[in-house]
Amino acid sequence: MTRKQRFDRRSYLKAVGAAATTAVVAGCLDDDDDNVINPGTASGFPPFEFTEDGELVGFDIDLAEEVIERAGYEVGEWTDIEFDSLIPSLTEGNIDMIAAAMTITDDRAETIAFSNPYYEADQAVLISDDADFSPETVEDLEGLIVGAQSGTTGEGQLDELIEDGIVDEDDARQYENYTLGVQDLEAGNVDALILDVPVAQNFADSREVQVAFIIETGEEYGFGLRQEDERIDDLNAALDEIQEDGTYDDLVDEWFE
Ligand code: ARG
Numbered sequence: 284m285t286r287k288q289r290f291d292r293r294s295y296l297k298a299v300g301a302a303a304t305t306a307v308v309a310g311c312l313d314d315d316d317d318n319v320i321n322p323g324t325a326s327g328f329p330p331f332e333f334t335e336d337g338e339l340v341g342f343d344i345d346l347a348e349e350v351i352e353r354a355g356y357e358v359g360e361w362t363d364i365e366f367d368s369l370i371p372s373l374t375e376g377n378i379d380m381i382a383a384a385m386t387i388t389d390d391r392a393e394t395i396a397f398s399n400p401y402y403e404a405d406q407a408v409l410i411s412d413d414a415d416f417s418p419e420t421v422e423d424l425e426g427l428i429v430g431a432q433s434g435t436t437g438e439g440q441l442d443e444l445i446e447d448g449i450v451d452e453d454d455a456r457q458y459e460n461y462t463l464g465v466q467d468l469e470a471g472n473v474d475a476l477i478l479d480v481p482v483a484q485n486f487a488d489s490r491e492v493q494v495a496f497i498i499e500t501g502e503e504y505g506f507g508l509r510q511e512d513e514r515i516d517d518l519n520a521a522l523d524e525i526q527e528d529g530t531y532d533d534l535v536d537e538w539f540e
Contacts, residue, residue, distance in 0.1 A: 327460030381507030
């Protein structure tokens with residue numbers, strides 16, 4: 284699907300949405316809240332979710348909207364917040380679905396439900412193009428200042444490095460998002476960042492940074508739902524359909540080189 288078509292589809296949906304609102308006002312339609320899914324994300328994680336000319340865009344945004352619509356629901360308002368705030372927002376009911384390249388972990392699954400997996404990724408160690416060191420293994424990170432986004436599995440890797448005595452606790456940096464981390468990497472304020480491979484590669488293609496090596500974690504991303512939300516079955520069925528009919532591959536082609 285081209286970008287143009289995507290936007291056409293959105294404006295079409297907006298028009299249909301407006302008509303539906305009129306119908307509700309006229310009392311012809313049941314204004315059923317269960318029909319609307321308000322997704323939440325944490326931008327600054329290209330190409331999954333980022334802002335372009337003030338608009339929230341990316342693979343997760345398109346995939347989540349497609350899944351919601353195919354499942355027969357309506358896409359409500361997107362909320363863009365810090366990654367750390369997504370799970371509390373979901374359980375409190377401020378958002379209904381997390382679409383944020385979120386890795387399915389046992390820890391998180393104690394609090395929220397995950398859809399079937401929709402993407403696989405490992406962790407990468409990102410360094411500046413100007414770096415005068417070239418780490419090849421985690422042991423080589425000894426003595427370096429290393430950062431990750433708060434609440435991510437990348438931060439989990441960093442915590443392990445601290446526990447193993449490889450990185451000093453005082454040399455660990457937490458970022459609200461990876462865009463800020465990459466700025467610090469380019470400015471020389473941090474030596475290395477740990478983050479998901481596809482995002483690290485995206486930054487390497489567009490900024491003065493490079494992937495030094497990969498930590499194989501075999502993570503899988505899932506959409507997050509409240510544990511009691513029964514709509515998850517419909518969303519999983521829609522995800523299956525999208526993966527089988529080529530829509531998923533089209534989105535991959537569009538957002539990943
Ligand atoms: N996959 C990693 C995790 O689940 C990082 C996700 C960060 N996502 C984001 N939208 N910033 O912890």
